[in-house]
Amino acid sequence: MTLPWADAPWWRAVVERTTAGPTDPVTHVTTWDPTWLPWAVLAVGLVLVAVPELWRATRILVTFVHELGHAAVGILVGRRFTGFVVRADMSGHAVTVGKPRGPGLELTTWAGYPAPAVIGAGLVWTALTGWAPAALGAVALICLLSLVFVRSWSTAGTTLLVGAVAGVLWWWRGDARSAGVLLAVAVLLLLGAWRHWFAVAGSPKGSDPAVLARLTGWPGWWWVGTFLLVIAGASAAAGWLLWPVLRW
Template sequence: MVLVTLGVALVVVLWRAAWRPARNVVTIVHEAGHGVVALLAGRRLSSIRLHSDTSGVTVSRGRTEGPGMVCTALAGYLAPSVLGLVFAGLLLGERVGAVLVTCAVLLLGVLIMIRNVYGVLSIVLTGAVLFAVSWLATAEIKAAFAYLITWFLLVGGVRPVFELQRKRRRGQARDSDADQLARLTGAPGLFWVGVFAVINTGALLIAAAWLLLP
């Protein structure tokens, strides 16, 4: 089951036709990461918007510079991989229920802050799938679903980093998280893209070691 769900996650992430709709899930976690860290940094979360092109925007109020703003900007691209690593740890302890409950809490928290119709629709559809599996499926299917979510977040957390750098090369992402971090810290945007890539790839490798090695 672990290998099969990994294979399915790889197909979804690498096959463009499947990746486009599935990427909305990564965007939900990305924006949730911004929101959670903003709150932890003492900022006031104003709104979250999800767009049909799979982009998103999280607006928080507070100081426009400083460690809190840096951590908030840093959190988005790292959130899917970090959450996937947490889920891998839970699955290592056979805590399937904890994975599903965490997903439900995350979706509810984002739904409260959503301020556009497409965002609400994305959250409701994702929540409907989660609800159906949690309440109607057998224990084996729940476990497979939890592994699939975990692998998808881990593998799906890596691809957007490379997509980001392609857009940056074309001059299409001047307000990306990496470029915001460059303005906040003085370190070049490419450095921050590298940070995203190293951390997310590391999370994938660690989780793979946990779940695949005897």
């Protein structure tokens, strides 16, 4: 089936900026030139998390993904997403409306802490398989749609900034540049997920595990453990995906 607007210039421009880029025929991953570039990108992501001054500025992105994780799962289980707030101190909240108890609310509450690691692993895959431009276009679109649900000026600023950067990178397409940015963000999200996990493991009171304990009767440490399993699994998957690039 051919779309009615398939020959329109604007649609051809969208397609050109969204299709998958070339990958190496042997490794089936993005070709990096020079070959040390992936190591440099990984180092940038590590520095963003390890240096306290930089982490204070970039951790809001981890919180942003955390809250959108609540929202996305809430929508998937049939709840109505009404708004979200993110703050630079790693705090925030997303509001969904639906049944006051039950698996839907429990899944929605649980989804926040694993979300940055899962998205980080997904970004590694997109960066290494030529789909980085498409992923940036999707991020820009998600941020645009999310503006309807922001409930603070700081949240609006974060959403606009992330969406604008993704949109600019998508429009002025450069496969290696897009892949490098996504890979650095993936490292930030993966390591940031670990930092958030250690924070909640040390003090789970008043956080998502405590809410899950009230909803289910299962102790908070159980839910902290489930977060650990998912974050560790996502990190292992990201490492497995990166191995062909770093090895070569």
